[in-house]
Amino acid sequence: MYKIISDTSCDLKKDEIKELNIDYVPFKIQVDNVEYIDDNNLELDNFLNIMEQTTEPIKTSCPSPYDYLSVIEENLDKEIFIVTISSKLSGSYNSAKVAENEAKEKYKDLKITVIDSKSASAGQTMIVLKLLKLLENNDFKSAEEKITNIVDNSCTMFVLESMHNLIKNGRIKKTAGLIANVLNIKPVMMSNDGEIELFEINRGIKKSLDKMANAIGEISKKTKFDLITISYTKNKERADKLKDKIDELYEVDQIHIRHTNGLSSGYADIGGIVIGF
16 A cells, blocks of 8 residues: 655645545645645635735745654555655755654654655646556555656746746846746746756747747657646646647647646746646
């Protein structure tokens, strides 16, 4: 028996994670001095409306070691895999490692490991789904080795409709962000060993999405994929069009599309698209 534990950077629907034998440990998100917990009780539509209207930065706090340890102790009869957002983007991984070490000291026979997804949103979702598949036919150690190799050979990319949240949160200079918005510049960003870097700059969202679809093959050097994940924030039609473009270019067994959860929505912003491959 196994249990996968993930923070809520993973964009699986909260009503499906129980069916997949996954437990979420939620981030907390603060908007206008009101704290929202990214769990089953989060009213996402209301949260997105408030996020869109505020002029204040959005603040997030990762799960604590205690949060992780509490879920670990509910699953002591299982082999435990914890999957977190990139350690270079959040302290969630460090919290999980502290909890892992404490659990190992208290429960000597416990099998537990923490996986740094080196990604977020759709990329982390892909890692969790591939881990689930691995656990069908692999023991603990083999699954750990194989998912680590998958992480090291995976990539996450995203295109933002707007830079408003990046400006509000100080991720980009206000002047540069406003100029980019006025000029309709839509940068394509990508992960590099867990950090975010610029891949390409284009004008117009359609061109950026097309470039991102083409980049899947350029970066991976592949034309066949077992799984590609797409996360979107209030723009399913755009996600569906991206799926169609990917289907034109590659042979893909499954393209998995989900709306972002609270944390990913806060950074992808309204209209954002994230892919993992």
